[in-house]
Amino acid sequence: METVAIVGVGLIGGSFALALREAGFGGRIIGVSSERTIAEALRYRVIDEGLSLDRACAQADLVYLAGPIHSILETIPQLDAFVKEGALVTDAGSTKQRIADCGAQLRRAQFLGGHPMAGKESRGVQAAEGQLFAGRPYLLTPKAEADLETPASRAFVNWVRKIGAVPRVLSPAQHDRIVAHSSHLPQLLSTTLSGSLGRNPDSEQIAAAAGPGLVDSTRLALSGWDIWRDILETNRPSILEALDLFIAEAQALRARYATAELEADFAQGKEFALRLRKSR
Amino acid sequence: METVAIVGVGLIGGSFALALREAGFGGRIIGVSSERTIAEALRYRVIDEGLSLDRACAQADLVYLAGPIHSILETIPQLDAFVKEGALVTDAGSTKQRIADCGAQLRRAQFLGGHPMAGKESRGVQAAEGQLFAGRPYLLTPKAEADLETPASRAFVNWVRKIGAVPRVLSPAQHDRIVAHSSHLPQLLSTTLSGSLGRNPDSEQIAAAAGPGLVDSTRLALSGWDIWRDILETNRPSILEALDLFIAEAQALRARYATAELEADFAQGKEFALRLRKSR
Missing domain, CATH: 1.10.3660.10 (6-phosphogluconate dehydrogenase C-terminal like domain)
Known part of the structure; x- marks a missing residue:
């Protein structure tokens, strides 16, 4: 896992980027967000660069969808057009069945849903912190248990552990x-x-x-x-x-x-x- | 107000004693509690000495009842036998009508009910802290507004302000x-x-x-x-x-x-x- 695209660089997406860095991730972190958010994320050194969705996904080994549920549901069907073959697409949405059904349609990339049980009152990239997930459950919701055994899933779950979160597996339902x-x-x-x-x-x-x-x-x-x-x-x-x-x-x-x-x-x-x- | 008797030296009673000290109270603070609690309160320097209820009240200008409601209701009727003429009796119980009715029976001392809106998960004198009331409402529940205008009430309410609490007046009902x-x-x-x-x-x-x-x-x-x-x-x-x-x-x-x-x-x-x- 060398390049990560964070789609939606808010509290959760920004914190995941910072957490990766603090845990020793040495690869590239690309942000996909509004112009204003990208400027802020660059200023706080949360991401290395900001790109459009297609250009970011063309490079990413992990696509981390951290926007609201409706934007995750809108984004997933577009990804097959530009995602790297064998990349992992994951998300941090708060409900999982609808998103899992949508993710199952992906052909070029693998989908694995997730839900970090972390958050706080303040929002936005300026509230992001690298320790947000430490000691918190990180729910993983594969459609089938075998989804966890691919190299891309193993690499991702390893990073979930390295950022201090506690992975727990549940079906989407x-x-x-x-x-x-x-x-x-x-x-x-x-x-x-x-x-x-x-x-x-x-x-x-x-x-x-x-x-x-x-x-x-x-x-x-x-x-x-x-x-x-x-x-x-x-x-x-x-x-x-x-x-x-x-x-x-x-x-x-x-x-x-x-x-x-x-x-x-x-x-x-x-x-x-x-x-x-x-x-x- | 030179001598204060704290009856029930737990989280609230102990914190009130520490808060008085931190706010510059130079008088004597006497604790009335179980032998074990008194030993702890002395060890943590929360009180100056431990005495029985009758001996403590014989000296106190302020009697601060900080035990559970049932013990406040049991204690008040005993106080006329040994309280100083003109002393103020107050309490920190979480309901006020029943206690106010009981306090109104006092003859030698004045009663003024109170309820500090402070607390925390841990209990007991070892959890007491002088800043527990800072910035918190301190509800005062006189039977009549005039109860607040006596010298003893004024002195007490002054200390409530000095410990950083915000006094608010409500009838017991x-x-x-x-x-x-x-x-x-x-x-x-x-x-x-x-x-x-x-x-x-x-x-x-x-x-x-x-x-x-x-x-x-x-x-x-x-x-x-x-x-x-x-x-x-x-x-x-x-x-x-x-x-x-x-x-x-x-x-x-x-x-x-x-x-x-x-x-x-x-x-x-x-x-x-x-x-x-x-x-x-």
Whole structure:
């Protein structure tokens, strides 16, 4: 793996480029983005040069698609026209089934979907950091396990490990079901909580009295619609299922609270929260 | 204010003692706690000495009740027997109506309820820190506004400002209604989410795939039942109301998601999350 093309040099794409460098990658890193983003990425020394999609892909051993889901879905079908024979195309989109189906159409290059479980409140290449993936799960979603055994996949997964991330393999369908619970549901709960408190007649006093718990609980509500529109559109059935399950659980807890203690609920909530922290 | 008695030298009581010192308080700080806690508090130089409740209160100009709600409710009725005439008794309990009613029975001392909106995952005096309250709201809940105008109240509120906290005044009833939304509801949502994910058949994969959003969303679920039992017991009607409102909001969002975009929900959630951060 000598040349990498990062398509979409934002927080994730820029961080992947910086992470590669910090992990000792000595090859060339080409950025494909808007003129303004390329100028910034060059200024921060995140990429070596900026090129158009066709010229970047003609050279790249790894094409890393780090834009929003809809742009990944638009880009993949164009790639066969200029990608190097045997190159690996991967992406960092937040839902995987639709993208995997699209990637399976590639003929000249291999596709392997991925989803780094990393992020932060700030966005754009100026927020990129080489340690963003360190210690975080990096979900890999091959259509078939054999997809992981090609030389191009092995080289890529090796770099995922070298940047400090923890690769985990799931099928695209499993991935979308799992993240509906682990990521998309928490997002909708934070959005609902924050919006609901904002519409509350006491919202000024609620904001003024906020402690660290409410700050944590509303952090995801800061996320932008431009990212979430695509996620909600491409994972609707699993997210609706996760939301229904949560509403039923909240109603059950409400019923228990009215008549009895919630000690077991607190014990179970704490147990999973600890388990989550141990598995990291 | 020359002598302060801290009753319950844990995270909050210990931090208040350290905060007073860092803010230049030159008087005596007496701790009332278990023998083991007093030994630790002395070792960390959080207090000057440990005494029994009666001996500590006989000297104190300020009695700061920082234990759990049930112990605050048990302690207040004993205080008239040994508190100094004209001393101020305050507390740091998380619900205020029941405690305010109890405090109003004091004859020899004045009562003024309080609730510092600060905290962290770790507990106990070894986790205490002098900057815990800095930049955080400190809710004061007088039964009547005039309670704030006594010399003892003025001296105390002055120290609240000096430790960097931001005093805000609410009636005990307002307080309990507000924190049901800002603190108790987020706690129950985090507990429900975490417990529900723990019971999910895919819980191992969910834990393994967790990103920073799920870590934030389950932080409150780490809270102990020993604290929450008292809060849930002493603020049940307001919490049930807040929970019912949230469930209705989640159902409404679910219905919108099935048929249309959630762009307005995301905008409103983000708006309040930003407002919250600006008001701090």
